[in-house]
Amino acid sequence: MLTTTTRLARATATTLLRSRLTRALAFPHDVDRYLELVDPLWAHGEIRARLLARDAETDDCVTLTLAPNGRWPGIAAGQHVQVGVEIDGLRHTRCFTVSSSAHRADGCITLTVKAQPDGRVSRHLVEAAQPGSVVTLSAPAGQFVLPAERPRRLLLITGGSGITPAMAMLSTLIDEGHDGEVVFIHYARRYDDLIFGDELAGAAACYPWLRLIRVITGEPPRGDDLGDRFSAEQLADVLPDWRDYAAYACGPAPLIDAVQTHWREQAPAQTLNVEFFQPPRSTGPASGGRVAFAGSDLAVTDNGASLLEQAEAAGLTPEYGCRMGICHSCTCRKTAGRVKNMISGRESGDGDEEIQPCVSLPVGDVTLSL
Amino acid sequence: MTDEIPNLTSEQLDAFGAELDAIRERVLDDLGERDADYIRGMIRTQRGLEVSGRALLFASIFPPAWLAGTAALAVSKILDNMEIGHNVMHGQYDWMNDPAIHSANFEWDTASPASQWKHSHNYLHHTFTNIVGKDRDVGYGILRMSDEQRWRPYYLGNPVYAFLLAVLFQWGVALHDLEVDRIGRKDDMGRAERLKRAGQIWRKSRGQLAKDYALFPLLAGPFAPLVFAGNLGANLSRNLWSFMIIFCGHFPDGVEQFTEEGTREETRGQWYMRQLLGSANIRGGKLFHVMSGNLSHQIEHHLFPDLPAHRYAEISEEVQEICGRYGIAYNSASLARQFGTTVKRIAKLALPPRSALPFAKQPAAA
Secondary structure: OOOHHHHHHHHHHHHHHOOHHHHHHHOOOOOHHHHHHHOHHHOOOOEEEEEEEEEEEEOOEEEEEEEEOOOOOOOOOOOEEEEEEEEOOEEEEEEEEEOOOOOOOOOOEEEEEEOOOOOHHHHHHHHHOOOOOEEEEOOOEOOOOOOOOOOOEEEEEEEHHHHHHHHHHHHHHHHOOOOOEEEEEEEEOOHHHOOOHHHHHHHHHHOOOEEEEEEEOOOOOOOOOEOOOOOHHHHHHHOOOHHHOEEEEEOOHHHHHHHHHHHHHHOOOOOEEEEOOOOOOOEOOOOOOEEEEHHHOEEEEOOOEOHHHHHHHOOOOOOOOOOOOOOOOOOEEEEEEEEEEOOOOOEOOOOOEEEOHHHEEEEEEEEEOO | OOOOOOOOOHHHHHHHHHHHHHHHHHHHHHOOHHHHHHHHHHHHHHHHHHHHHHHHHHOOOOHHHHHHHHHHHHHHHHHHHHHHHHHHHOOOOHHHOOHHHOOOOOOOOOOOOHHHHHHHHHHHHHHOOOEOOOOOOOHHHOOOOOOOOOOOHHHHHHHHHHHHHHHOHHHHHHHHOOOHHHOOOOOOOOHHHHHHHHHHHHHHHHHHHHHHHHHHHHHOHHHHHHHHHHHHHHHHHHHHHHHHHHHHHHOOOOOOOEOOHHHOOOOHHHHHHHHHHOOOEEOOOHHHHHHOOOHHHHHHHHHOOOOOHHHHHHHHHHHHHHHHHHOOOOOEEOHHHHHHHHHHHHHHOOOOOHHHOOOOOOOOOO
16 A cells, blocks of 8 residues: 555655646657666556566466556456557557456556467467566446446356456455346366366355356266356256346357357347457458558458458558457548448448548548548 | 669569568567667666756756766757757657657657658658659759759759758757748648647747757746856757758769659659668767767668668678669768768759859750
8 A cells, every 4th residue: 555655745746747747848758758777667658567477377378467557547357458569679458357356456457368379469468578578558438337336136147268358256245345146157078178266266265155167078077066068958957036136157169159049039038248259250251352552552352351451461450459449549531432330240331430440441442631 | 864763573572572571570570679679778878867867957056067067958959959859759669569669759859840850851841852843852952963953053052951950950940840931832731730830830849949949948937047058069969960960871982873764653663662762871989980870870660660670780781682682872981081081072062063064065966
């Protein structure tokens, strides 16, 4: 905990450093560009965080503890952030879910990251990121959060690394002294893949309101654990009155599809909150239209890739972030033509408007300001 | 002035272009941590010099501190403008995807607003290099730097204008984009656009002037005049140095100039060739190259304006070797020779061409 004096000194320093005079003295550069040379976290133009610790969860999954700077607005359990890391000189941005409680006393957050076979960023974070290094963060986002009035009966269904937002929710509830009923069903392929295995077992032993059901689908289950994938029978078996629970599901697409179908067919009136990270498909059918980049006097023929990819293939280097339509780093102006948003499937108007080139496909001829 | 251009077949020109493209591709593939570390290290050095220079100027009561402070601030401004600003704004580090080092966001410590400079420099100058009438860097609308510019009595003042431009170089660059010399001509941008640009220049200049000539001096209290003088000295040194380096890029002896007619529908090979023949390098040591923003490798810069400039030295040998094989002159000489012949050109072009004089010798009748 910070003492009042330290806090006051910090507030004064911040006010001074952000004053009009300081900005005028640093002109035309941002004050941040000087402060960050002392400590990268002093830059307040973006959220940055220092990696404090890395703890292995499984062979290919680590939990990273990050200390964010003063720009960090805090989080609602279940939300995700864009994490920017520099790999070989190039900043990549990817989305990860915060796995820690929204009420952590030290202000730190944890991210639990599983190395994806061809995920450059996740592999870097799991294998190479060293304590002391600095990453950038976006403001947290996402609707997969608990309502302000906590449900008295809560059902969490998670698969693989989809456990992270549910873990954040559970830790938050524990910190809040929750005593409503929580049923946590977690699916994993093998025991070695279990993320938060010990923490969950420990919590279940400690809090009578928490019931933990583990399902191991890829090897024989032990003890009370179940086998088999999600099914209507399995759910009815472990939780006959499942309809009475506020349900949250997060995991790989097949699991979520199965859960969603079940709810739609058996409990259409009940809301099921789902979350799955799946970057949108990056190619569509090529329209053969002319994609013009007005700012650079270039044009290419549409090949069906996202407008960001087509701009890059044409030799342009626009700014970008998540490349999946979340962070708006690549937002640019479309001055003519229509585009289709790959996530919503919606077509834009013909006019002048801002678009996200990373998730936009041309519909015929398009002109961008890039 | 086209007699020096080697006569290559279109196949040879294509092959020549392909060889240069290959260098470019190779360097692009190799970009990485080394380049990121380089530019960040350069920024760190520049900011360090800037802060220590300003601190030393506050201690100006000791003359050595004033000198050291002014020198450190001058070097800081030179690095900021040339090795950092000029190169970052060319997009040389855009691939890093770091908003602080991206051409879209970077501003430099000089009067010219980045947005305007990027248009006139990156687009006009680098695309139409040395095409008289299109490349506004040929004379900045003030000087006569080419035989192709028609002589007028106004140009008798060429050396004086050049001297003033050198002293006030940052203002010359800032006002460059107002294109005042085009007022009333067919290609004039019009009043509304000019007013808009003037507003941008004013806002940028106001910040520059406030910091160097009001805020820092006032903060120094009784030493205000000394800090004022130190900042003036630093700006002046940067002006003179950047004028010299930049004028050595395209005006020493042996550099070709081009006409609009001769450069229509250029192929990529021809464009490369024009960049090569229209630029000149300056020989020097490592420190000199850094201080010139690697514009001492003007040839490599014009061939590959968006490759990180600290790579130019590495690729220059290969470029020279290619030029040798195709019989293309590679203009590289000492600073004394390049700047000397540039000054000579400024002086010579102040006078009308001999053929225009009434007492010029007429060619003997056949």
